Amino acid sequence: MKRTPLTVRGAERLKAELKKLKSKDRPRVVEAIAEAREHGDLKENAEYHAAREEQGLIEARIKDIEGKLSTAEVIDVTKVDAKGKVVFGATVDVYVEEDDREATYQIVGEDEADIKQGLLSVNSPIARGLIGKEEGDECEVETPGGVRHYEIVEVRYE
Structure with missing residues (x-):
């Protein structure tokens, strides 16, 4: 497996972004999807489709960050x-x-x-x-x- 070099600061930033995505952004979009579903017909429900698209982007970014962190070689230059x-x-x-x-x-x-x-x-x-x-x-x-x-x-x- 190819290791990806990261500085300590870079690793901390990725971890912070991952935490925000999982603890704030993901729950917010799940709530938006549930609320949009309540409006009825999903075929012509713009809010529902927008929330689903955002959910896909969030999940892709989570997967991307987790992958990067799993192959990261954190180098403390000090x-x-x-x-x-x-x-x-x-x-x-x-x-x-x-x-x-x-x-x-x-x-x-x-x-x-x-x-x-x-x-x-x-x-x-x-x-x-x-x-x-x-x-x-x-x-x-x-x-x-x-x-x-x-x-x-x-x-x-x-």
Whole structure:
């Protein structure tokens, strides 16, 4: 079975979402379905069909999260001795030559990625280019927007 890397924070977020889906969203939609059934003919009952559709989406998301958590390898980067190298979970300050700016990224699992928050998927071109490098190293990364040059300013494990 292929293990899926997750940060501790990512695993906690998935667990919190799963708890909300099971304890709040699922009971709410079951109640909405029961209420819509009381309105009679189900063939032309828009509320019933909408609630059933929402129930399907909730159940699919529950199944998806449970699957991810069952194959997750939760990595606590604060306990990893990476000897200054960029590894999964590390936070990396980089200088982006093309933009003449610094950026901060954390290398995270696929489901945690959010570029606007500086969370890079471990499978992204930038993350793959940075992994294994250390402070002071430079790397060239082929991105969808073209080749980018990065200099690693600092690597943290937080």
